[in-house]
Amino acid sequence: MTYKNTREFAQQLDSEDQLKHYREEFLFPQVNGKQVIYFTGNSLGLQPKRAKKYVDEVMNDWANLAVEGHFYAEKPWWDYQERFAKPLSKIVGALPAEVTVMNTLTVNLHLMMVSFYRPTAKRYKIICESKAFPSDQYMIQSQVHFHGLDPKEAIVEIERRPGEHNIRLEDVLAKINAIGDELALVLIGGVNYYTGQVFDMKTITKAGHDAGAYVGWDLAHAAGNIKLELHDWDVDFAAWCSYKYMNSGPGNASGLFVHEKHHHNPDLPRFAGWWGHNKERRFKMEPKFDPVHGAEGWQISNLPILSLAPYLASVDMFDEIGMDKLIEKRDKITAYLEFILHEIDKEVASTFEIITPENKEERASQLSVFLHGEGRSLFDYLMKNGVITDWREPNVIRLAPVPLYCSFEDMYEFGQILKKGITG
């Protein structure tokens, strides 16, 4: 398709958009009395209007039923998390028993490392990406330290080549091969938070397994954004937060995936709690832990129903749409944004560069723009003029044209504001 940098063309794309009415399902902040152009759904997704209904339902059940709500609420609380299994499993490409919701992301990754990082004298190394999201770096370092090992020895980071912004698949595979039988775990972000690069999870997972290691993924920027086939890719474990592309609300609960092949392994150690115990016998208050055979066997505490409520509202919305339709629009709107950026770049004589891979297989709903000339002043200009984006040191603006609620006209309008911000 040949794109045009005109309002009419953008409006035409909007009129053909099958998901266009979902924009009405979200609450947008306003700047200068106008609805913003929201590019930070990769950081905190907008509030779906239906979230309030789900939360109100819990509040009302709590008021009217109190403790009886555990069993007699509209959606009983004692097994509330089970409502997620089916729709979430479709979002991440898993069996329903392989997914659950609990805790928050970094906490779940720690819990997964309890089960899947058990270093021995020979096999103790972890491969991760260089410049991973800081929480992942701290998490991995602290786990290594916890086992009495030296992070400098045990953690191997995959570097970018000089002058390149993205990590090459061949470099990941080469590193896995080189470490071979010293490799205990591969743990990488499926979509890099800074550049938006999507990793080839299938190939990397296989390479990790061939080396005899476990392979886990942090899917913070992947869940609800890209097509995942966690079961078929044979991924050992994964976790994701729900407040980014999944619009569940600030700091909200994490999703967890544990592959079926690990559900019946009594040798896997884990940190246990009563919510992971055999469901039929949970309230018998027995002394011996008998884990649920499934991701729920890693549950610890009874669940924060008030925070799961908006997450469930969002998961239901994803289930209505399906990932395929979402991805179809994602690719179209991302390509249109890329086109707009290139057009404006030509008009203002090249002051910025897109560092996200051009290759469609290696990117999803984010374009990261490296500013050569302008700096924070341009970012401030955008924010003041109703473009909500974010700034990452040293000089990057991240743009996520989230397909659920961004419009093609937003992309056009953004281009006009950007141009004014650069040319003054």
Ligand SMILES: *Cc1c(COP(=O)(O)O)cnc(C)c1O
């Ligand atoms: C957003 C994000 C996190 C945040 O972790 P929390 O435990 O939810 O605070 C962690 N890792 C990555 C890669 C992220 O993008």
